[in-house]
Amino acid sequence: MARLGSVLKKLSGKKTGKLEKRWDFTVGEPLISAPFVGKDYDGNYVIIFATTRGKVYVLSTDKKVRWTFEIEETLDEIQMLFADKERSKTVSTIPLFEDIDGDQRKEIVVGSENGKLYVIDHEGKLKWEFQTKGTIRSTPILYDAGSPHGKILLFGSSDHLLYALDGKGKNIWTFMAESGIESSPSVLLKGGRDDQIVFGDNKGYVYGISPLGRLLWKFKTGGQIRAKPIITELISNPEHRQTILIGSYDKNFYALDEQGNPIWHFSSEGSIRSTAAVEDINQDGRKEIVFGSNDNRVYALNDRGEKLWSYETDFWVVDRPLIVDLDNDKKFEIIVGSYDASLYVLDSQGEFMLNYIPGVSAVAMQSGSYSDQITTDPGHYTGKKLWEYKLDSLIVGTGFEQDNHEIVVSTRDGKVSVFVHRE
Amino acid sequence: MALDYPTIERVPTYVESLDANLQGGIPKGNITLISGSAGTMKSSLCFNILYNESLAGKNSLYISLEQSSRSLLAHINNLGYDLSKVNIVLINDIAKLTQKMSEMKQSGNLVIADVAAIRKQVKGMEMGPSADWLNVIKNIISRMKEANTLDHFVLDSMSALYVLTHFEHPRAALFHIFEFLRDSGITSFLISEMPLDRSKYSQFEVEDYLADGIILLELTERQRKVTRELSVVKMRATNCNNDVWTLEFKNGKFKVLYGGQPPLL
Numbered sequence: 136m137a138r139l140g141s142v143l144k145k146l147s148g149k150k151t152g153k154l155e156k157r158w159d160f161t162v163g164e165p166l167i168s169a170p171f172v173g174k175d176y177d178g179n180y181v182i183i184f185a186t187t188r189g190k191v192y193v194l195s196t197d198k199k200v201r202w203t204f205e206i207e208e209t210l211d212e213i214q215m216l217f218a219d220k221e222r223s224k225t226v227s228t229i230p231l232f233e234d235i236d237g238d239q240r241k242e243i244v245v246g247s248e249n250g251k252l253y254v255i256d257h258e259g260k261l262k263w264e265f266q267t268k269g270t271i272r273s274t275p276i277l278y279d280a281g282s283p284h285g286k287i288l289l290f291g292s293s294d295h296l297l298y299a300l301d302g303k304g305k306n307i308w309t310f311m312a313e314s315g316i317e318s319s320p321s322v323l324l325k326g327g328r329d330d331q332i333v334f335g336d337n338k339g340y341v342y343g344i345s346p347l348g349r350l351l352w353k354f355k356t357g358g359q360i361r362a363k364p365i366i367t368e369l370i371s372n373p374e375h376r377q378t379i380l381i382g383s384y385d386k387n388f389y390a391l392d393e394q395g396n397p398i399w400h401f402s403s404e405g406s407i408r409s410t411a412a413v414e415d416i417n418q419d420g421r422k423e424i425v426f427g428s429n430d431n432r433v434y435a436l437n438d439r440g441e442k443l444w445s446y447e448t449d450f451w452v453v454d455r456p457l458i459v460d461l462d463n464d465k466k467f468e469i470i471v472g473s474y475d476a477s478l479y480v481l482d483s484q485g486e487f488m489l490n491y492i493p494g495v496s497a498v499a500m501q502s503g504s505y506s507d508q509i510t511t512d513p514g515h516y517t518g519k520k521l522w523e524y525k526l527d528s529l530i531v532g533t534g535f536e537q538d539n540h541e542i543v544v545s546t547r548d549g550k551v552s553v554f555v556h557r558e
Numbered sequence: 559m560a561l562d563y564p565t566i567e568r569v570p571t572y573v574e575s576l577d578a579n580l581q582g583g584i585p586k587g588n589i590t591l592i593s594g595s596a597g598t599m600k601s602s603l604c605f606n607i608l609y610n611e612s613l614a615g616k617n618s619l620y621i622s623l624e625q626s627s628r629s630l631l632a633h634i635n636n637l638g639y640d641l642s643k644v645n646i647v648l649i650n651d652i653a654k655l656t657q658k659m660s661e662m663k664q665s666g667n668l669v670i671a672d673v674a675a676i677r678k679q680v681k682g683m684e685m686g687p688s689a690d691w692l693n694v695i696k697n698i699i700s701r702m703k704e705a706n707t708l709d710h711f712v713l714d715s716m717s718a719l720y721v722l723t724h725f726e727h728p729r730a731a732l733f734h735i736f737e738f739l740r741d742s743g744i745t746s747f748l749i750s751e752m753p754l755d756r757s758k759y760s761q762f763e764v765e766d767y768l769a770d771g772i773i774l775l776e777l778t779e780r781q782r783k784v785t786r787e788l789s790v791v792k793m794r795a796t797n798c799n800n801d802v803w804t805l806e807f808k809n810g811k812f813k814v815l816y817g818g819q820p821p822l823l
Contacts, residue, residue, distance in 0.1 A: 212653065213652050216652055216693070216694050217690065219696075220700075314726075
């Protein structure tokens with residue numbers, strides 16, 4: 136009977152099935168950063184994550200530990216007294232997994248609270264480390280700057296500097312921001328010298344700097360910036376002008392042009408720490424923007440900054456939403472973890488509210504948060520939950536394995552879990 | 559099924575009449591802000607608690623961030639406390655921290671950490687980016703707990719900590735300090751310098767609601783006479799009178815007078 140119901144649902148275009156946990160890997164120490172999920176040179180997927188006690192894990196997707204690396208610190212008695220033993224080795228950056236030095240092997244790059252950037256080779260051995268004078272919470276990126284430096288690593292530190300290092304760890308240039316940098320940089324690609332490196336700082340400035348580290352523009356928001364800017368040709372145009380999309384702790388989500396001028400902003404009711412995801416989620420030929428806010432909601436905006444729908448969870452949404460086709464139905468789903476300890480899969484198109492106020496029983500029958508249902512004006516879209524999986528601890532980050540459609544989730548209590556959608 | 563309410567153990571303040579008002583004292587494990595302007599005897603009141611608790615066999619830690627241990631002990635001695643009755647352990651050299659910890663008796667220790675002296679010792683030394691004076695405080699507490707039990711802790715003062723440590727996110731940093739102290743289970747007294755205009759109990763104001771209790775000390779001028787006054791602004795899990803009391807200190811003993819004996823106008 137249940138199977139018949141499922142078939143009928145499917146025929147009517149309704150989503151069926153559920154989220155199922157494939158496995159859990161217990162680390163035994165807290166996690167505060169998202170996992171990296173991607174392919175190694177051998178074509179196999181790996182899951183890479185780092186812990187608050189400075190241990191980096193590389194797992195295969197069948198839960199086997201390929202290798203681990205542990206940050207080591209030698210401190211004398213005086214340095215020990217000054218050190219934050221709980222946090223000094225903490226890794227809060229998402230691991231970067233790229234061939235940074237052209238040796239045809241991918242290295243892992245992580246930054247730590249002790250101010251060091253670590254580059255680890257494919258066997259888990261330290262290649263080199265670089266010391267800054269602050270803590271590193273800004274996830275490093277690799278950027279091909281062309282001649283003469285080639286690929287360079289870019290990351291910020293709480294010492295107010297954005298660093299550019301070559302593949303061997305040599306500091307090429309630094310850029311001094313107004314305050315500490317926790318936002319990961321992004322690159323606005325225009326071709327060679329016209330490229331821009333874009334990032335935010337803790338005083339709320341968004342900067343555009345040249346590939347040689349010279350300030351081009353800066354834009355002030357009203358709060359700290361911890362999200363990574365997303366740069367995209369939001370509205371298709373013949374000159375391929377791009378838009379910078381970034382959220383701030385001032386509760387606003389901003390769209391800036393290539394000169395750092397505001398195009399529009401959208402006000403949420405909470406600080407925005409989540410990095411945005413951009414895709415044509417409703418197949419209307421235009422891009423939409425999805426991000427989380429500390430007002431507990433996930434928002435979907437159109438390319439003019441107007442809300443399409445929002446979905447309310449029970450706590451902050453810090454995780455970057457993933458836009459993927461989880462169930463192979465050629466439609467996108469939004470995957471996002473919340474600090475309420477639930478993993479959500481949302482319908483990318485939301486749900487249309489009927490043009491009448493439903494009774495209590497009708498509200499209770501609908502998916503999604505009741506408060507969203509009740510407060511959304513009839514005739515508009517609201518967020519629609521497809522599936523939810525309750526975990527034991529707040530979700531700090533998610534990743535996606537494309538081949539087998541697996542969701543990888545890191546939780547604060549020190550677990551990495553893998554989920555799949557099953558009919 | 560009836561709930562099993564835990565009984566509240568209390569730490570006496572050793573201020574005559576005040577303990578009766580506090581149902582026997584401050585709840586054990588509470589964090590109390592001792593707030594007041596200069597000259598209101600904040601440090602002396604805290605030392606009074608630690609001294610008397612040491613006589614009762616408890617282990618205490620007094621961290622002085624600005625006043626040297628030498629100056630502090632001279633002041634306390636002058637107030638009439640017999641320092642020979644308690645086992646005072648002075649920490650003014652980090653290199654001898656382990657040795658000093660071993661000098662502690664099983665009970666009744668009053669450890670004074672002279673951070674002013676330690677500051678001079680480490681001046682100019684290169685430390686890691688996460689190194690700060692807050693970690694020094696946390697690590698001394700942890701080391702003392704590892705070496706022995708620790709019942710009470712005084713930080714003199716929060717204002718000096720703010721000068722020594724730059725907090726990029728002070729509210730978050732303070733939340734973690736209070737969380738650390740609460741998790742450690744020790745009864746803590748945090749001395750807070752009040753601005754002269756008496757506009758707030760603490761610098762970032764977040765301390766007020768993070769603390770379990772606030773004891774306010776004031777100097778009140780009436781004509782040409784200055785009176786010390788004490789009031790319990792808040793004290794969680796305690797049914798107490800929040801009126802202003804007159805605070806007196808005579809022969810090494812504190813006492814409060816309800817309603818006081820206000821000078822004739």
